[in-house]
Structures are given as structure tokens and as C-alpha cells.
Amino acid sequence: MADQSNYYERTPVKKDNFLSERYPGNHVKFSPLLKPLQWMDGVYRTFGSRAFLTSKEMVKEFDSVAPLDKYLGEKEDIADMRRLLISYCHGIDENPFLSSIGRFLIKRIGLDAIVNRKKILHFYEDNKNFIETNGKFNAPLIVAGSPRSGTTLLQRLLSEDPNVRSPYTFELELPLPPMGSKADPLQDSRIRRSNAAIKTLTKLAPGFMEKFAESHVWSATEMEETIDYTLAHNGITQMNCPLAGLNHIKDILKVEDKRSLFLYERLFFTTLDAYRPAKSHWVLKATEYARYFPHILQEYEKAKVVVTHRNPLITLPSLCRLWESWCIAFDQEDSFDKHRFGHFIKMIQKQYLLVPLHYRKSNPEGEKQIFDCMYDELFSDPIAMVKKIYDDFDLEYTTAFEERMIAYLKNNKQGKYGRHKYSLEEYGFSAEAVFQEFEEYMHHYDFGIPDKIERPASFDFLKKRDTA
Numbered sequence: 077m078a079d080q081s082n083y084y085e086r087t088p089v090k091k092d093n094f095l096s097e098r099y100p101g102n103h104v105k106f107s108p109l110l111k112p113l114q115w116m117d118g119v120y121r122t123f124g125s126r127a128f129l130t131s132k133e134m135v136k137e138f139d140s141v142a143p144l145d146k147y148l149g150e151k152e153d154i155a156d157m158r159r160l161l162i163s164y165c166h167g168i169d170e171n172p173f174l175s176s177i178g179r180f181l182i183k184r185i186g187l188d189a190i191v192n193r194k195k196i197l198h199f200y201e202d203n204k205n206f207i208e209t210n211g212k213f214n215a216p217l218i219v220a221g222s223p224r225s226g227t228t229l230l231q232r233l234l235s236e237d238p239n240v241r242s243p244y245t246f247e248l249e250l251p252l253p254p255m256g257s258k259a260d261p262l263q264d265s266r267i268r269r270s271n272a273a274i275k276t277l278t279k280l281a282p283g284f285m286e287k288f289a290e291s292h293v294w295s296a297t298e299m300e301e302t303i304d305y306t307l308a309h310n311g312i313t314q315m316n317c318p319l320a321g322l323n324h325i326k327d328i329l330k331v332e333d334k335r336s337l338f339l340y341e342r343l344f345f346t347t348l349d350a351y352r353p354a355k356s357h358w359v360l361k362a363t364e365y366a367r368y369f370p371h372i373l374q375e376y377e378k379a380k381v382v383v384t385h386r387n388p389l390i391t392l393p394s395l396c397r398l399w400e401s402w403c404i405a406f407d408q409e410d411s412f413d414k415h416r417f418g419h420f421i422k423m424i425q426k427q428y429l430l431v432p433l434h435y436r437k438s439n440p441e442g443e444k445q446i447f448d449c450m451y452d453e454l455f456s457d458p459i460a461m462v463k464k465i466y467d468d469f470d471l472e473y474t475t476a477f478e479e480r481m482i483a484y485l486k487n488n489k490q491g492k493y494g495r496h497k498y499s500l501e502e503y504g505f506s507a508e509a510v511f512q513e514f515e516e517y518m519h520h521y522d523f524g525i526p527d528k529i530e531r532p533a534s535f536d537f538l539k540k541r542d543t544a
Contacts, residue, residue, distance in 0.1 A: 082321040084417040085173035088410040097502065098414050104283045104405040110177050117176030128179040130186055131165040134311045137190050144197040147343055149336045156333035161311040163327040167320030174319065178406030181281075182316055189308035193340070195252055196309070200347055211346035214378055216358040217469070220365035221384030222428040223398065224391040226451045228293075230384060231361035232488075233462055235299045236480035239472070241354035242361075243345075246270040246296040248305035251344070254351035262297060270296035287401045293488075303362035306341045314364065315402045318420050325420060329427050334368050338375040356471070367424075369432040373442050380469045383432055386451035387523045388425065388514050389507050393498040396421045418503030422510070429517040450521075458485060 080086075086099070117127040138161055145154045168174070168182055200207060217240070219231045235242035246266040247255065255261060274294065278285045288294065304314045317328055345358060357380075365372055365381075372379055396418050404412045436443065447468050454461045459481055466473040500507055507525045511518055518524070 080172065082167070082323055083171055083173055084318060084413055084420050085171075085407055085411040086413050086416070088408050099410055100404065100412055100414065102404050102407065102409055102412075103287050103401070104281045106177050107280045107282070110180075110280060113180045114176045117179070126169070126179065127176060128183045129169045130183050131162065131169055133183075134165050134186055134190060135162060137187070137194065138311055141194040141197050144201055147197060147200060148339045153336040153339070157310055157336040160327055160333070163324045164312045164317070164320050167324035168316065171319060171321060173408055173411045174406055175408045182313070182319070182406060185313055186311060189305075189313065190311040192251060192309040196344055196347065199252055200343055207347050207350040210353070211350035212353060213342065213346040213349045213358060214376070215380065216345070216360050216376060217380045217382070218365055218372060218376070219359070219361035219382045219384065220369065220372070220432065221363060221449070222366060222386065222388065222391050222425065223363045224394040225384040225386035226449065226454045227361050227363055227384050229458065230382065230449060230454060230461075231359060232299055233458055233481050233484065234359045234465075236484055237356070237474075237477045238480070239354070239356040240359050241349065241352065242299040242359040243302060243348070244296065245294070245298055245300045247348065248300055248302070251348065254348050257352050259352070267296045281405060284405050290401070299359075299361070301362040301364070302341065302360045303337070303364040306337060306344060307364070309344075310337065310340065315399070316406070318399060318403050318417065319406055322420065325423060329367065329424065331368055331370060331431060334371060338368070338371045342375060363428060366428045366432050369435045373445065379445060381446045382449050382465055383446060384449045384451060384454070385521050387526060388429060388517065389500065389510055389523070389526060392422060392425050392505065392510060393500050393503055395425060396503045397498040414502060415504030418505060421503075422505070422513070426514065429514060433517055433520060
């Protein structure tokens, strides 16, 4: 029997009004077309099993390309990544609180993503000389930091520089064949395929993507989180980690055993760069860079790193709400426990904050490659912040770049797709207790306990520019 303490969910029970605040209902209403999945799972359960288990097929797919693992580190590096995949699959398969539809979707998402690892490694093997000769992925500009601290906005602004490359979502989901140097990225046939998957999910699971978009816009032609996708290529869907349980969260938070992941990422982007090179540099973003911060400068010696910062007493409940909007879709109705879920997310948040801080204290020689971006300053004037970053890293800043950033900001005002409402208390936190737990980070960056959680206005500086 599964260890139920390993999971944030609880056995579904009838709720009263008080309990409904802590144990919310699922906002996703699945299509009747998915009803046969429940019947199939019922048959499996009759014989003491479950439908849609992940371990056997996911690990088999990972192992199927073993002869090419030589490009991803030593045997122990590969073994580390394989153990992480097994940890993830075991956690998902043992979770007694997932719905049958949830299990099906988790497995389908995982299998669709992991095949990219084999495809990329075979493509690299077949085109190795060309890729090594022409791929110049050496000095990326990397945006790291806690989730909900402005990383997405900053990446998408930096990506407006016509001299840089940043990966589109469709490139991360469907990387082959690589985009050519003369191709129009907005006419790529993969956009239709990528958007079709989102449309299908929206049709089969109404409410899923709509709710998620209130926190994070997901589109085939937006720039996206890199490590989230390279982890997925290795079988681990980052957003599903809380569903895999506490034991897996502890495994994925380990820093020292993630070298193979970064070697895969280097190979992946070197391959893309060989066919469509960046004129200046690549811009990558993932909050997971903060969790694995020591690997950045170890694997990319010439990297430029921007670390974003926002008061954790604001970002923690925001992150809980973002992750809740994803994870609850896969759970049985009335099983989601906000307080226990919040405890899991707080563990993850702590790594985002403290791993970069401790590394930087121990390795001050790397500070010239690191820039601290404060959220309030970024939202006060995003253009000025980008200028500061370019000045600090001695990068060429052009008028064309600025005009494209302004156009992006006008077309993507904050809250365009709705807003989440959240609080520390709804996830079982008190501001004082969280402040104490994050005290080292709070003091280092001069954060206090805010009187209330307030979101900044939607780029008021644009109004000032227009009326100047």
C-alpha cells in the first residue's frame, strides 16, 4: 500500500463550507469523451492493478538510446538522471489520489515529451561534424530566479533583441528538424501542431488552460522555460513533481546529481544554433536555474546570469496558486489539500532562494557574470532595467530593440488573461513563520513583511511615455 503521507492529497470526503476553502473542487470539467478512460481503469482495479502506469514504458524509452548516452556525461551522470526518472514514475504510479483521467494525461504528456531525447541524440550522432563546426552555443544570457519574480517578462523582453535567439515553445516541444537560418519562425509548420495540442487539451479539459493562463501565458510562439522542457525530454514533467510526492521532490531538489541534464541542454541548444545561429547570444530562462545554480557557471563558463528577486512572502502564495491550477486537474475530486500542498511548494521555494545565495557567497569570483534584477524596479520601468543589464554586460543596445520591447509591452499588459487571487493564509502560512524560515534571504535582500500583497500596475511607465 502506498505511503499516503508522501502526498499532499487526502482521501476525498464530503465538505462543509469551512472545508471547501482548504479543499477546493477541481476547476476542470472533463469532456464526456474521456469517460471510457474511467471504465478502463475500473477494469484494471478489479484485478488489483491500475491503468496508465508510467514506469515500464518511460524507463524503457529512456534506456532505448543507451549507446548514445556517451554524449551526456559519464555512466554515473546518466545513472543519476535515470534514478530521477524512476523516482518520478514511482511517485506518480504509487499516488492513490490521482483520477484515472489524470493518470492518462500524465502518461500521455510524459511519453510525448521523452521521445525527443532519443530523436535529438540520434540527430546529433548523424550530424555531429556539422553541429560541432557550426554550433556556437558558448555564452548564453540566462535568466534565473524564484518563480513569480519577473523571469518570464524579462526573458520575453530580452528576446525582442533582433540579434539574439531564444527558444520558441514549438521548438522545445518539437525540436526537429531544426529551424533554418532563413526560415520565418512565425510560419513554421510546427506552430500549428503545437497549438493543436493546446486546443485539444482545452476541448477535452475545459478550464485547464484558461485557469493556468491567469498566471502564465502558454503559446506555441512565446519563449518558454528551457529546463522544464529538457527535463521533460528526460521523462520528468516539472509541473507534475508535487503529484509524484515528497520523496521525489527531495530527489529533484538535489543539486549535485544534475550534470547530465545540463550536458543535454548544451547539446540540444548547440544543435539548434548550428542550423539557425544567434547573431549575438542566446537568451534562456528557467526558474530551475536558480535551484541548480552551481551548474550554470560550471557548464557555461562565459555565461551571463540575471537573477530576479521579489519578496518571498508575495511569491510563495502566488507560486502555490500557479502550481495548484495545474496539479488539481489530475486529482480526484475533493482530494486537494491546500495546506499540505503549500508545505510541498515552500520546500521548493526555499531552494530557489538559498541555492544561488549560498553559491555566490562561496564563489565571489563569479560575481562579475551575475546581475541582480529587483522585481519592483523591473516593473517600474522594464526598458530601463533591460538597459542596465545590457550596460552591465557590455552588450549592444539598439533603437530597434527598444521599439520592439515597447510594442511587446503594449500588446501584453499584465492581467490580460485574468488574475489569480491568493494569500499566505489560505495555504496554511503565517507571514511571521515564513519570514523566519527565509530569514537569511530576506535580510540579504532587505525584504520585510509587507502590509498587504499588492500587484504593480500594468506598466504605468508606458502611459508616462505616451503623454510625455
